[in-house]
Amino acid sequence: FVIHQVAKKRHRYPPGPPRLPVVGNLFDFPASYSWLKFAEWARQYDSDIIHFDIFGIHFFVLNSADVVKEIFENRSQNYSDRVAAMMAQLTGWDRNWGIAPYGDGWRLRRRLFHQHFRPQAVTAMHGEIKKGACALVQMLLDDPRDFARTVRNVSGAVTLNILYAMDFDPHDDARMEAVDKALHSFMALIQPYLVNFIHPLRHIPSWFPGAGWKRQAAVWKKEVDALFEKPYYEIKAAAQAGTAKPCFATSLLSDNWDKLDDPEMNEVLISVLGTAYANSDTTIFTMRGFVRAMVLYPDVQRKAQEELDRVVGRDRLPDISDRDSLPYLAAVLKEVQRWRPIAPIAAPHMSSADDVYNGYFIPKGSIVIGNTWALLHDPTRYPDPDTFNPSRFLRADGTPDPAVPPPEEIWGYGRRACPGRYFAADAVWSYAAHVLAACTLAKPRDASGKEVEPTEEHEAATFLIPKHFEVSVMPRFDGAEKLVQAACEATE
Numbered sequence: 001f002v003i004h005q006v007a008k009k010r011h012r013y014p015p016g017p018p019r020l021p022v023v024g025n026l027f028d029f030p031a032s033y034s035w036l037k038f039a040e041w042a043r044q045y046d047s048d049i050i051h052f053d054i055f056g057i058h059f060f061v062l063n064s065a066d067v068v069k070e071i072f073e074n075r076s077q078n079y080s081d082r083v084a085a086m087m088a089q090l091t092g093w094d095r096n097w098g099i100a101p102y103g104d105g106w107r108l109r110r111r112l113f114h115q116h117f118r119p120q121a122v123t124a125m126h127g128e129i130k131k132g133a134c135a136l137v138q139m140l141l142d143d144p145r146d147f148a149r150t151v152r153n154v155s156g157a158v159t160l161n162i163l164y165a166m167d168f169d170p171h172d173d174a175r176m177e178a179v180d181k182a183l184h185s186f187m188a189l190i191q192p193y194l195v196n197f198i199h200p201l202r203h204i205p206s207w208f209p210g211a212g213w214k215r216q217a218a219v220w221k222k223e224v225d226a227l228f229e230k231p232y233y234e235i236k237a238a239a240q241a242g243t244a245k246p247c248f249a250t251s252l253l254s255d256n257w258d259k260l261d262d263p264e265m266n267e268v269l270i271s272v273l274g275t276a277y278a279n280s281d282t283t284i285f286t287m288r289g290f291v292r293a294m295v296l297y298p299d300v301q302r303k304a305q306e307e308l309d310r311v312v313g314r315d316r317l318p319d320i321s322d323r324d325s326l327p328y329l330a331a332v333l334k335e336v337q338r339w340r341p342i343a344p345i346a347a348p349h350m351s352s353a354d355d356v357y358n359g360y361f362i363p364k365g366s367i368v369i370g371n372t373w374a375l376l377h378d379p380t381r382y383p384d385p386d387t388f389n390p391s392r393f394l395r396a397d398g399t400p401d402p403a404v405p406p407p408e409e410i411w412g413y414g415r416r417a418c419p420g421r422y423f424a425a426d427a428v429w430s431y432a433a434h435v436l437a438a439c440t441l442a443k444p445r446d447a448s449g450k451e452v453e454p455t456e457e458h459e460a461a462t463f464l465i466p467k468h469f470e471v472s473v474m475p476r477f478d479g480a481e482k483l484v485q486a487a488c489e490a491t492e
């Protein structure tokens with residue numbers, strides 16, 4: 001208690017870059033690849049917790065597994081809130097309960113989501129995932145030119161079929177494009193819009209010079225509202241007419257049948273379903289990283305394929321029930337996500353009350369960031385961390401090494417940790433296993449026969465989502481295409 005009072009009184013913050021009056025560290029804030037700068041500050045100031053502030057808003061970055069465990073796990077009650085982003089409200093993205101404040105509304109949505117996405121419930125989705133995995137390899141072998149789009153269509157179709165029984169065909173590019181349009185604005189929200197810091201700006205009229213962001217927000221709002229509302233009202237009408245196929249939506253509707261006239265309950269269900277769709281994009285990004293790693297490291301690809309040949313053979317495609325018998329493949333997927341985690345700083349949390357950690361004061365309303373990158377590139381946990389080496393997770397006999405921590409931090413932290421992880425892990429495993437079983441991935445060659453390297457660039461500076469790159473996809477053995485064809489037919 002005494003330490004608490006002293007730290008609070010003196011406002012002793014953890015070390016960090018020196019600040020300027022009023023603006024604080026505005027000019028130090030790394031707009032891109034921030035996790036690298038945060039890790040560098042942690043080394044420079046010799047502290048696994050660092051601090052900076054912007055216009056009086058306090059930021060704390062946690063750079064080690066120990067401090068993350070203490071703050072996000074042991075004190076999760078205090079570190080599970082989110083920052084209210086004004087731009088999210090203006091665009092309608094505040095329906096995504098992943099950015100909702102910590103409270104009853106969030107709790108109810110998370111509970112409804114979890115009932116259908118806990119590990120046992122996800123088993124019921126394996127049929128749809130398998131169907132998607134077969135379609136994925138078939139489409140890749142047919143036309144490998146834009147694998148990122150193929151992955152998007154398949155993953156989107158699987159999710160929409162599970163959520164709303166949409167009967168989505170992944171070949172239907174135009175329909176997918178229309179549904180997907182709104183998702184792009186979610187990524188754009190990450191930009192540091194001034195209105196997020198200075199809320200009264202929202203009252204500026206749209207025609208005002210410099211208020212382009214407000215006009216943009218209004219355009220996005222229409223798309224975002226449609227993304228959340230359209231499929232919900234369609235499936236609700238079908239359920240009420242007795243014609244809906246079973247899916248996550250029908251199950252939510254039937255659990256709440258007597259409350260469907262209540263606008264608040266409709267709002268909850270719209271938010272639960274739409275959020276599941278919006279957040280499932282991460283599966284697509286993970287697959288892009290996987291394909292890039294396989295193209296860059298053909299020896300790893302070959303080794304995983306040898307394991308598949310040994311365990312599954314070439315007469316059938318792998319099934320999720322094979323997962324435990326394929327430890328090298330599991331290690332490859334762990335390493336893909338450790339080496340280049342798609343969300344290197346997860347999603348920032350916000351503290352709900354004043355706190356003291358290790359003698360440092362953390363005021364209420366602070367933004368607290370877990371530096372996932374730093375944890376997954378900590379040389380004491382993962383020696384030679386920048387090297388892509390799936391074998392680091394295995395013992396000499398090829399079995400999983402329990403002494404090496406799996407990269408659990410990719411799912412975020414504490415009470416806000418990703419609730420879609422069981423579905424995501426099963427889907428990613430299935431897609432990756434199918435691709436490796438049936439296809440050989442390689443760098444394509446340009447007109448002069450020279451190999452084209454996949455890009456090192458990323459879509460947004462706040463995530464590690466590889467930008468578009470070309471890949472050559474070939475059937476891995478004679479008969480692979482036939483096998484895929486038969487597997488696809490069997491899932492219909």
Ligand code: HEM
Nearest residue numbers: 098276279280282283346347411412413416417418420424
């Ligand atoms: C490989 C794929 C995925 C990765 C790497 C991933 C990662 C994450 C991360 C880092 C967070 C933030 C956690 C935090 O604040 O500490 C998160 C939150 C969330 N994820 Fe995922 N995710 C994936 C797939 C999915 C899928 C497929 C769904 C839905 C079906 C989903 C639904 C959510 C939701 C709803 C939240 C917000 C949770 C909350 O704020 O309480 N995720 N995810």
